[in-house]
Every structure is written in C-alpha cells, then in structure tokens.
C-alpha cells in the first residue's frame with residue numbers, strides 16, 4: 096500500500112467519525128456546535144463548496160452574474176489551484192475575468208510558462224529552460240449572453256478541477272494550464288438573466304407556451320451595443336473583444352473552446368467541425384478535433400445522450416471564437432448545446448424534458464473531456480502548434496507573400512486593425528516597380544511602390560492570419576457556409592491594394608513622420624479633408640460646438656492647398672462669434688492630422704470659398720428607431736456608430752412609441768434593417784415631414800415602407816413588362832421543379848443566395864454621398880434583395896454589367912444582381928430619402944462603409 100492510499104484511508108476513517116458526531120449533534124439540536132464543526136472540517140480537509148452548495152437554485156434558475164463572480168472569488172480564496180486576473184470591463188462596467196487553473200507549482204511559474212510558450216514561436220525573447228512546457232487550454236463561456244448554460248457549466252467545470260476529492264482532474268493539471276473565462280459577455284448574460292428572473296413564476300412551463308420561452312427585443316445574445324461578439328474576434332470593434340484579444344496574444348493557447356447553445360431541440364454538437372474548412376487549417380488541428388470527437392462521444396454514449404459532429408458549424412469566417420484561434424495555431428472549436436428558448440425547463444419534441452441541469456451537465460462533460468484529452472495529447476499539441484506558427488513563415492500557404500496598400504488616409508484605420516491582430520507592417524521608404532494582383536480590377540498588373548505605401552509581409556509570426564485577412568480569393572470547398580465568404584481588407588477599407596507573389600525587398604520605415612504645423616495668427620479658413628472616419632468624428636465635434644461648416648462640391652485649389660470634393664471648410668466669416676478662432680478650431684480638428692488652412696478665399700481655379708461650390712451643412716438632429724421588428728444587430732451597428740464611432744447625439748425611440756414623437760424636432764430619421772408596422776396615418780405624417788426638409792435613411796427591409804407607394808420611385812421592377820416577365824419566369828420554374836428530387840433542394844436554394852460577398856459598385860462621384868470613397872465602392876452584400884436603378888433619383892452606387900465580385904454568389908443570384916442599385920437618394924420637396932440596400936455599418940468593420948454612411952448623415956442635405 097503506498098503512502099497516498101494510506102493517507103486516504105485515514106481521511107476516510109476521520110470522515111466517518113466526523114459523520115457520527117454530526118448525527119449526534121443534529122439529534123441533540125446543538126446547531127452552533129454543528130456549524131463550528133463544519134467550518135473546522137472545511138478548513139482541515141480543504142473541502143470546497145460545490146456550485147450547488149454555494150448558489151441557491153443552481154441548475155434550476157439562471158445564476159446572476161454577481162453570484163458567478165462571488166463563487167469564483169470564493170474558490171480563489173479557498174484553493175491554491177486557481178488564480179484570478181481581471182482583464183477589463185464592459186460598456187456597462189461589469190468586470191471581465193480570467194482564471195488560471197493548474198497545480199500550485201505551475202501557478203507559481205505561470206509567467207515563465209507563458210514566456211516559454213511565446214518564445215517557442217518567436218513572440219518573446221525570455222526563456223527559462225529549467226521549466227517544462229505545459230499545454231495551454233483556454234475555455235471561453237457564454238459569448239452569447241442568452242446561451243446561459245455555458246456560464247452555469249463553467250462553475251461545475253472549475254469545481255471539478257479544484258475539488259480535492261477529484262483525483263483524476265489533478266493528474267491533468269500537472270501538465271496543463273487551464274485558462275477559464277466564465278463569461279465573455281457579462282452585459283448580454285445579465286440582460287437575459289435579469290429578464291428571466293423577473294418573469295419567472297414558481298412553476299416552470301416545460302410543455303407550455305410561456306414568456307420564459309419567448310425572449311424580448313433585442314435579446315440577451317448580444318453585448319451592450321447589440322453586437323454579436325462571436326462575429327467580432329478579428330475586427331475587434333467592441334471593448335470586450337479588444338481587451339480579451341490583447342491578453343490572448345500574451346498567452347497563445349494550444350486549445351480554445353467556445354461554449355455555445357442553439358435552439359433547444361437540437362442534439363449536442365462537438366468537434367470535428369463541418370465543411371467548409373479553411374484551406375490553411377493544418378492536419379494536426381483536424382487530428383485533434385477527431386480525437387475529441389471520439390473521446391467526447393464515448394462519454395456521451397455512456398449516458399445515452401444524443402449528439403452530432405461534422406454538421407452545420409464550419410471553420411471559415413475568421414472572426415469566430417473557433418476560427419480566430421485556429422488561424423493563430425490553436426485547435427479552435429465550438430460546443431453547442433440545445434438551450435436557446437428553453438428557459439428553465441422545456442419539453443423536447445421527443446417528449447423528454449430538458450432542464451438547466453441537463454444542459455450544464457452536457458457542457459461540463461464535454462469541456463472536462465477536452466481538458467483531459469489535451470493533457471494526454473500534450474506533446475502532439477505543442478508540436479503541432481509550434482510547427483503551425485514557425486513553419487507558416489517559411490512555407491507560405493497562400494499564393495501571395497507581400498501585400499502593398501497605396502498611401503491613403505484610410506490606412507490609418509487599417510494599421511489600427513493590424514496592430515490589434517498583432518500583424519506586423521511597415522511603410523515603404525523608397526520606390527520600386529512591381530507587379531501583382533490588383534484587388535480593385537481583379538487583374539494582374541504592374542504598379543509602382545512609392546514612399547509611405549503600406550507593406551505587409553507574410554513572413555512574420557502572424558503569417559496565417561495575415562493571409563486569411565488579405566487573401567483575395569478564399570478557396571471555399573463547400574458553398575453551404577454559415578456566414579459571409581469574403582472580407583479582403585483592401586476592399587473593406589477602400590484602399591488600392593496589390594497582392595504580390597514574391598517577398599518584396601524594399602527599404603522601409605516603421606512610421607510616417609507627421610509634419611509639424613505652424614498655424615499663423617490670422618487664418619481665413621480651416622480645411623479638413625473628407626477621406627476617413629476621423630473626418631466624420633471632426634464634423635461631429637464641430638456640429639456639437641455649434642461651429643458652422645461647409646463642404647466642397649467640386650475640387651478647389653487655394654495656393655498649394657487642394658480641396659477634394661467633400662472637404663470641410665470652417666471659415667472665420669461663417670463663425671464671427673468664435674473667440675480666438677484659430678486656437679478654438681484647431682484644438683477641435685487636430686485629431687485629423689492632415690487638416691490645413693487657407694489665408695485667402697480667392698481660388699486658383701475660380702471655385703472661391705464664398706461661392707456656390709461650398710455648401711453650408713445642416714447639423715443632423717437624429718431620431719433612430721428601435722424595438723420590436725427592428726433587426727437587433729442592425730440597430731446596434733447604427734447605435735454604436737453614432738454613440739461610439741463618431742460620438743454624436745441621437746434620440747432612440749421604440750417604434751411602438753413613434754406616435755409620441757414630435758417629428759419636427761428632428762431632421763434625420765434612421766431606420767435600420769427591419770419591419771416597421773406604421774399606420775397609414777403615420778406614413779402620411781412621414782411623407783409631409785420629408786417634403787418639409789426631413790431626411791430618411793432607410794436600410795434594407797426598412798425601405799419597404801416606400802416600395803411601390805404612390806409618390807415614391809422605389810420598386811423591384813423598372814417597368815410593368817419586367818414585372819410580368821418575372822412572374823412568368825417564376826411560374827415556369829415552379830412547373831420545372833416538379834421533376835426535381837427532394838434531396839437537392841438545399842443545394843438548389845443556394846444558387847439563389849448570397850450569404851455575404853463583396854460586389855463592385857460603380858459610383859456617381861459627383862454626388863456628396865460618394866465623396867471620399869475612391870474611384871469605385873466595394874460593397875459587402877448580405878441580402879438577396881434586388882432593385883433596378885431608380886428613376887428620377889440619384890443612383891449613387893450600383894452594380895454594373897460584367898461586375899467584379901469576391902466570395903460566394905449563387906449562380907442565379909449572380910445574374911439577378913446585374914445593374915441593380917445598392918445606394919440611392921430620392922429627392923422629395925425639401926427633403927430626401929436615402930435608400931441603402933446593403934448595410935454599410937454591418938458588424939462595424941467595413942471601414943469605407945462607415946465613410947459612406949457618414950456621407951449620408953452629414954453631407955447629403
């Protein structure tokens with residue numbers, strides 16, 4: 096008998112003696128002595144309270160976020176196997192926390208283990224050779240706030256890892272560092288949790304309709320700004336993501352697990368993932384997914400739990416919690432439990448009841464098996480991870496080795512994105528003639544690199560991620576994708592870009608030196624170029640400071656200052672009351688480094704400052720509609736743009752309260768994608784308001800309130816013949832379809848779909864809504880809606896004949912989109928309607944779209 100077993104025997108004996116004393120005390124009702132004895136027992140034997148011991152109703156009701164935090168804080172105080180690190184706060188000021196779980200020895204060496212892991216892939220110079228490598232497993236729970244069994248299961252997982260009586264888990268921790276984030280999205284989790292608590296009665300409603308199965312708008316899935324954090328990993332528009340990724344790069348785990356829920360009738364999903372799998376995914380990542388599939392299924396089989404693998408959840412779009420870690424060399428994965436809409440308990444279609452306890456038990460089993468498997472596959476995982484990161488530099492997976500972006504003020508934002516993703520870049524400091532793939536013309540052509548062009552080389556630690564984000568033609572090995580299929584950064588940012596097959600050797604510099612500006616004592620007017628989101632931030636500040644501002648309709652030249660269309664002008668003449676004009680204005684506009692000034696209103700090309708070329712802009716007074724019927728994330732993207740991106744005041748009113756709004760207090764009405772059930776009377780009210788100078792920005796389905804209505808031009812058909820033709824074709828198709836089989840229906844449906852692709856748009860460069868965008872506009876299209884070019888309107892951006900596109904576009908859709916409009920403006924009396932078929936603010940990452948929306952808001956009068 097070894098020493099460990101002997102000690103265990105003694106402990107067992109002590110427990111039994113302790114038990115007998117307890118029973119005696121209970122029988123004699125010595126409760127204080129009882130409590131005292133329990134606390135002595137806990138401290139002597141290190142017995143930890145399980146989530147059920149600590150949290151009232153655990154597994155029966157959602158745990159409040161503060162209770163989750165309390166439980167983790169309790170564990171951190173009681174156990175030597177766990178360490179806490181707060182890594183940020185949310186928009187609603189909730190803490191974001193990570194917990195490191197391993198043996199006390201490993202926790203004592205945490206920093207060295209971390210550095211060694213980074214050093215092995217060239218991300219750190221410090222290395223401690225005496226410390227053995229550990230496999231790092233990162234567990235992320237509840238990115239979608241309403242998928243709450245995730246966070247519930249995190250408490251069971253951590254308990255099983257720490258619980259001294261669970262000896263098996265302790266063996267895993269010897270060679271494993273578990274990094275556990277109990278809740279990635281505490282704001283969404285709390286929105287859902289507070290709601291579920293509020294509407295819960297004493298009894299559950301498993302087989303019945305009840306509001307606990309019917310979530311209210313905008314739903315707890317999203318964060319504070321109603322963004323989907325599981326679409327934000329690469330773009331990092333949201334505070335939660337930014338703070339998390341910063342610490343992710345300090346660790347670089349070998350395994351990342353993202354814990355989700357889906358609609359409640361679906362059986363559990365675990366790896367291997369479904370097709371399409373991105374072509375850059377390595378064999379070792381696929382192998383470990385298969386290992387997990389086998390290990391988890393063995394556990395599920397024992398319990399007779401239903402599950403599936405390789406269906407539905409693919410690995411392609413780079414901004415998920417499974418793909419993003421995958422492109423960083425980890426084995427990234429998604430776990431999905433049926434649970435959305437389940438409330439506390441629900442009856443499934445097979446007649447069994449699903450409870451919170453079931454949901455969290457499935458998750459905990461899968462997650463613990465992942466840790467167990469990672470621990471047993473430590474060597475293979477570490478080797479695969481290091482090969483992935485080190486070899487990626489040498490054997491470039493894609494076609495291209497260098498990306499060149501022509502000098503452009505929009506690069507300022509692109510470099511912000513690259514920095515967030517740890518992608519290295521430099522600026523050319525010489526000229527050279529090259530040839531490469533030109534994104535905007537989709538052709539190979541020669542071009543010249545000039546000083547200040549941005550150079551991004553694939554030969555760098557983030558080689559794979561760099562290629563995934565820049566690769567113009569992503570290979571899609573299965574077109575049934577769950578998400579958008581193209582995102583090439585030069586097109587998203589509206590910057591001329593080239594992808595070059597060889598590694599370009601050219602002199603570079605780390606930064607572009609800004610020239611110091613000396614503002615003279617007397618300035619006639621300031622000029623702020625209109626060319627990126629900072630231009631919109633400046634005009635937002637100017638309007639809020641009640642400073643009058645104009646915008647150029649055509650190019651104008653003053654001495655050596657060239658003002659391109661859209662350029663903002665703040666003149667002393669328009670603003671006679673500003674005290675210390677030069678200082679006051681330059682203090683506001685200095686956030687835009689390329690601002691300049693003119694000392695005369697007399698232009699070289701006769702477009703004088705006082706003439707009709709410079710139109711005075713109205714400050715928008717914005718009303719944004721929210722509430723039932725409005726697309727949650729589409730509303731969120733607009734709200735975030737106004738509140739956070741440009742910091743502009745906005746009134747948000749629920750559509751149900753529209754009749755209480757005094758519309759004439761506003762001059763701009765924004766309707767995000769959604770269904771708006773206006774009464775006829777309300778529609779008439781909006782018509783009159785537009786005629787009197789109101790501006791509507793209607794996006795996608797919101798446009799339908801103007802569609803085919805008397806007095807408006809918007810229609811899905813240009814002529815009655817077109818309409819008849821379409822009806823006829825539809826009927827013929829129905830007849831043909833009778834002979835087709837059932838199985839092919841899903842595949843056939845995708846020929847008429849566009850899950851998300853980039854479309855070339857021809858733009859009317861003479862109209863303010865196109866100012867600053869460039870020579871063409873590449874729009875991210877995620878909708879099957881098509882409208883021919885509008886009559887008696889300004890067709891600002893449309894898809895031309897023989898257009899270029901990137902990503903998957905269904906065969907039928909491809910034809911249908913020819914010569915359809917993406918953005919148009921209809922003038923009506925004094926006002927206007929801006930139609931946006933595509934959402935330029937989609938997920939907040941289409942940088943040129945942010946400028947396009949700013950044009951609509953600020954420049955279109």
Ligand SMILES: [Zn+2]
Pocket residue numbers: 239242325354355356
């Ligand atoms: Zn989810």
